Amino acid sequence: MSKLVCKKCVLDSDIPGIRINEDNGLCHFCETYAPLSSQEKNEYLTKIEELFEQYRGKGKYDVIYALSGGKDSSYTLYKLKKDYSFLKVLAVQFDNGFTSEGAIKNAKKMCKITGSDYYQLTMEKEILYDTFRKAAESYDSFPKFAKYRASDICNVCITIIKQKLIEQAIIQKAPFIIFAFTAGQSPNPIINLSPNFIQWSRSLFKKQLEKIGVDDKDELFLLKSKVIENMGENAPSILHPLCLWDYSEDKVLETLLEIGWEQPGIADSNSTNCTLNSFACYNHLEKYGFHPYAFDTAGLVRSGEMSREEGFEKISQELSRQLIEEAAKKLKLNVKTSQKILTTTI
Secondary structure: OOOOEOOOOOOEOOOOOOOEOOOOOOEHHHHHOOOOOHHHHHHHHHHHHHHHHHHOOOOOOOEEEEOOOOHHHHHHHHHHHHHOOOOOEEEEEEEOOOEOHHHHHHHHHHHHHHOOEEEEEEOOHHHHHHHHHHHHHOOOOOOHHHHHHOOHHHHHHHHHHHHHHHHHHHHHOOOEEEOOOOOOOOOOOEEEOOHHHHHHHHHHHHHHHHHOOOOOOOOOOOOOHHHHHOOOOOOOEEEOHHHHOOOOHHHHHHHHHHHOOOOOOOOOOOOOOEOOHHHHHHHHHHHHOOOOOHHHHHHHHHOOOOOHHHHHHHHHOEOOHHHHHHHHHHHOOOOOOOOOOEOOOO
16 A cells, blocks of 8 residues: 555654545544634633742742753743743753753853753763663664654653653742643643652653663662652642744744854754754664654644645755764764665655
8 A cells, every 4th residue: 555645744654553544635633633722722821820820939949941952942931931020940951961062052041041040950971871872772662652752762861851850840849840842742731740640650761761771770860769759749730831822933043043042053953952863863763664753743734833845844854964973973873874864755
């Protein structure tokens, strides 16, 4: 059977688990997609404002913020503080050993511009490299849907960030954790955590780490057990305000460049902060045969925040061989040198 491509987004029938309805030409995600209306977005924003008013001032910080130094996280921090200047924010940047110098510079600059406190989360690079290497060498270590959302390497990295942000929120008694996720990355703007869910998510990640051969007995990556024990009944909430705001990559970049954010100068079509991303995409394509950004991109196209043509262009751009080979060298892994490194073909 020949490959079918969804008429609305960028997903195709060659991706495992994707079904295209031959009658209407839509994937099952587009068939069931119901975007948030303008009224629903406004209602969510009103609810977030009410939560800010109700819970701010109860700890040293109101918000623990995930700041990569890339365009989306930088823009979200800027707009967040512009709209809610009263918030006390601790911006946490995880240096995973592949964070570009430009991203670190941008993150610190954005904190200065917005009056947010900056905290760099660092870990021993060799331990991180070993963990990312094991993730690259693993296969199907994460649940199927996680494989659709990101590469195995990025799933490990993102989950470390989530674990440590929750840890910081509990320690600082901050009621909110905020990520710069677009509508394509998170359709749910407000996620109320519970102590049981936090414990469950920690146990799940522990098993996933063990599956790739990592025993995190020192709790470098996992939320520390003692922190959970001292949490009590008040758990933080996770907010995704960016998925409620009007989003355009061009507009985001235009706004940032006007206030002093600088293009990081890394040749990666999918990341403005991480030099490991090209290798992570290459590794995912080698193992699973589809681009790890296909689902996020499809979500942006589906929600109207990106045109279908832009979506195809995004997941069809050639990956940077230089970045792939540099990352592979750090991870002590080999890269096929006989083929042209392309993300996908349409």
